[in-house]
Amino acid sequence: MTGATERSRPTGLGDFEETLKDFWATRPRRPRHGRKVAGVAAGIADRYGVDPVLVRVAFATATIFGGVGISLYVLGWLFFPAENDEVSPVEALFGRGRSSTSRAFTIVLAVALLPLTGWAFGGGWFDGGSLLAAALLVTGLYLLHRGRGQEYRPPVTGPTGPTAAFSTTSTPSASSGTAESPSGWDPLGADPLAWDLPDPRPEPPVTPPPAPARRRxxxxxxxxxxxxxxxxxxxxxxxAMGVAWFSPPHVIGLTLSVLGLGMVTGAFLRGGRGLIALAVPLSIVGLVTTAVPFPSYHGGFGDIDAVPxxxxxxxxVYQHTAGxxxxxxxxxxxxxxxxxxxxNGAGTTTVVVPADADVRYACDVRVGDVDCLGHIAKGTNPSTVSGTDLGTDGPGGAQITLKVSAGAGRVEVNRA
Incomplete structure (x- = not known):
């Protein structure tokens, strides 16, 4: 019994090298059902018994947080075999077994991986974000295997031949010299038909123990x-205090990294699923700030009412972060x-000039509306509204040069 127990115990979770070998031998398989694209996230979730939504959010966050999520997903597509395949697409490309992914499509994926990786590590909206996101994902997968590598292991498949049938009927040998007893002869002198032997008692079915309930x-x-x-x-x-590095994209990136670490920790402790509701919209906001670069606005929060x-x-300069x-x-x-x-970083910005002033103006907003002395622009990153307005009385009056800029909100320049 001791030898059988030792043989059935999973091994390979010793040092770092043995852990990697065990991961490769029992790496996730991409399922046929429940997949969204290629089944990489669903395969990781099935292999380690975690919620597939958490894995998908991790890939999506890594994609926004530097772009490396797509590259890692394609790597999983290439090196994780499908559910009923013998080997992965890359291994099948070198003739080591059968894969349902065609060789032509495998080559296309491998070629596409080069520009994807170059784009991810060539720069991003968060400095060093690709390297950090890749390190977090790889470390999370390694810790998952260390913590749950011996659970949810793929079943061991092998040839299972029919059980050998044993017969109690003996065939007399020709050289034994033993005469065959006549059928119906009973050495005890009893009627064979009168024997009433009890049937063998069947073994009770083995009921597997109930799985422990997972508590969040x-x-x-x-x-x-x-x-x-x-x-x-x-x-x-x-x-707001003037530290230039803490721009909106950087702050969003730091917050997403904290949420990502919390979701990875929650995958081990079966918790933190509600963080998805915060991570998804924050990722969208991070994508918007990437597409629409915001300059840095300082000066605090609240309203400014100035009447010189x-x-x-x-x-x-009149400057404010929000208000x-x-x-x-x-x-x-x-x-x-x-x-x-x-x-102004965010809010409504209004400038009122005298009716007879000569005004040179330049007004712009990243996201919002501009109404600068009757010249209107709106939308996302609209064109700068600029020009000179001499008023209804023509040249003469105060000489005012205005430059009004806002990150989000409304910009107005009106006459009294």
């Missing part, structure tokens, strides 16, 4: 959400010459 660990999600909230708040605060009484009181900015320049004299710049 709610603390993983709560702790991860709290840490992500602290990281996001600290990043926003540092950005003279030209000397007009500041060269409404209202700048009223109607107190300027006709002989004043001023120039100012208004920058």
């Amino acid at each position: 660990n709610a603390k993983v999600g709560v702790i991860t959400f709290a840490v992500a909230l602290l990281v996001a708040g600290a990043g926003v605060a540092l950005g 009484g003279t030209a000397a009181e007009v500041q060269p 409404d900015i209202n700048l009223v320049l109607t107190n300027l004299a006709r002989t004043d010459v001023v120039s100012t710049e208004v920058l």
Whole structure:
């Protein structure tokens, strides 16, 4: 019994090298059913008993967080065999067995992997994001195998021949010299038909023990959400204080990395599934900030209401991270010459100039609307509205140069 137990115990989870060998020998298989594209995420989930949604979110986050998720998914497609295949597509390409993926399509995937990897590691919206995302995914898969490599192992298949039948009927040998007893002769002198022997008692069916119920660990999600909230708040605060690195894309990337680590931890502790509802929209926001680059806006939060009484009181820059900015320049004299710049990260920005002032203006917004002295633009990253407006009285009056810029919201320049 001891020898049988030792032979049935999975091995290969010793040092790093043995773990890699065991992973390759029992690597995930891409299922036929439940797949979304090629079954790579579903195969990993089936192999280690985790929720496939978590694996898909990890690949999607890695794709947004630098672009490496697509490259790793294609690698799994090439090196993970399908459910009923003998080997993976790459192994079949070298004639080591049968794969349902054609050789031509395998070559196409292998060729496409080169530009995908170059695009992922050639640069991204988060500096070093591709390398960090790849390291997190590979480390998570390694830890999954270390923690659950001996569970959910693929069944061992092999030739199972028919059980040998044993017969109790003896055939007399011709040289034995023993005479065959006549049929019906009973040495005990009893009627053979009168024997009433009990039938062999059948063995009771073996009932497998019930699988232990998996309990969700709610603390993983709560702790991860709290840490992500602290990281996001600290990043926003540092950005508002003037630390240039903590731009919106960087803050979103840091928050997504915390959520990703929480979901990987939750895969081991069976918790943190609710983090998906936060990670998906945040990933979309990160993609938007990548497509529409936002400049850095500083100055804090809240509203600014400025009404300078003279030209000397007009500041060269009015800047805010988020909130409404209202700048009223109607107190300027006709002989004043001023120039100012208004920058607002998010909110409504309004500048009011005198009715008879000569205004040179340049207004732009990344996402939102612009109405600059009757010239309108709207949408995502619209063209800058610029020009010179002399008012209804023609040349004369205060000379005002305005540059108004906003990340998101509405920009207005009106006359009193």
